[in-house]
Amino acid sequence: MSAQEASMLGAIGLDERAERLYTDLVVHGAGAPDELASRCGTGGAETRAALAALAEHGLIAPQREGSARYSAAPPTVALEALLTGRRHALRQAELAAAALAEAYRTAGGDGGHGDLVEVVAGRDAIGHRVAQLQAGAVEELLALVTGRYDVVRADATGAETAAVERGVHYRVVLERQALDRPGAAAALFEAMDREQQVRVVEEVPTKLIVADRAAALVPLTEGAAGGEPVALVVRAPALVRVLTVLFEQTWEWAHPLGRDDEAVTVGAAPAGEPDGVDRRILALLLAGATDQAAANQLGLGLRTVQRRISRLMSLARAETRIQLGWQAHRRGWVPD
Template structure:
């Protein structure tokens, strides 16, 4: 936890032990930490140089911890100062780069990255560098980084970066697909589903994109795109697929409150997942409810809609405004669009043409 301000695991453990133990001597502290006295003494001397520990003036051989507000506060202040200097250096370098690249060559606008490790690194960097939004089209065959390995996604979401993701249905067929989907929805990501995505670009803030390359080569490769024209093309492609995709969340969040005898929030959650193509069993697993509960609620929804088939339920869900492709007001920054007709039934199969 304190590694961010320069303490390794041994130093952090020793400092915590000093704080809780009061003024132990080296043997007593070594017994708390498990390493030998020599290693403990070395760690204490490093803490002393950092201003986090001191020898007890009244008890020779004993050590005391510096008050956390003083010792750790000083390190935090220094860390902030170093970060500010690094940010200034990055800004100056970016300014210098832009000045030197007023008319960049075409090959400077697209970077070719080869190798699984290099592609994974660029993929993580693009997300960590995003400040507003990451848009992605996802297939069921990851090139270098799987959903469970994408820790940058979690860190970016924690910083408030918005994620809009369209997955193809084959993602839900993978063993870990529903698990990854559940984690994404728990982070408040906006996820939609289509039968198939044309390619799988990742676009960050509309200023940088990563496009995996497919071919006969066994070595993964990708393009890192800086060119404005190509970025606009990739962003336009994403928005086109996004508009046609089915949401994995109910549309109007207040629909349950508008109709006393209508569907409740749990009904809408189940309905939206079924419309997106998940099976009854997958919905039950994701929502951590029983399969019978899912089927009972679907029967209730059919009764409320006055229909006898799941295909009819899918149509009525859109007609009644229970679910919608449209985002909440103000959530979409593009052009206004009309509500599309429904494109699937509630059976988890492929969507027929609208």
């Protein structure tokens, strides 16, 4: 880890040595360069460079004019001024990015839709887009992983680790063949340790990444036989919704993966098929029967019928009875 990466105040341009020196001045009071070097365990040249950086940021000043001793500026004043400046700079960068995006759409000559679907070719370019999706995710990242050719090695850029540390929730569905890869168990245990949810199915329909249900990446080709892979980055809301539904349907039928000491365990799929009683309840509901009438005809209690209907709606991912009926026909739970 570099000094800049280790600094908690790196966002305002301070490296670890400068931050340690400023903290020492805040806690222990003023000091001369040699004294501060001794207190902070740094060399003289490093201490002088850190003092120069702190002075440039307005965080320290000589105790009095001509003094060789430095004291810290009050953190509530000095740091807030720096943070305000950084916030302003970030806001200006956001405005510039919006202007560039508008210029990109205009230059595309396609009515402003040029950035809704982007074709990306080559492993490096695709890897960069994957890292961008993870770096930009705020809440959730969904992924389907095949057992075929790897376009991007898992967390090759560190973007996944950074996203998890920010609180991004990961849900991943693996193709069973992916479990046969060397090192698959170790990678799964690492993901589980970070509280990522992982499931497995016999075969996933395609590789897929969806970030915050706002952007997705899906391959057009896998790059087999020495060819370069090609992928689509999709930001068109309707297409992203379709790809999200594809993930959710795959997730619904996948088996959760767990851990037993050093072995991977596979649990029962949370989804399932309705039993005979469920199917008769569905048939009665579709024929227009009320919950109570269905309970009477089947010799069941009303609450039992309602619990079964609630489970069926969850199983079908239906929010209304009408959606449940449509899903029941689509899935073949009732005769046409």
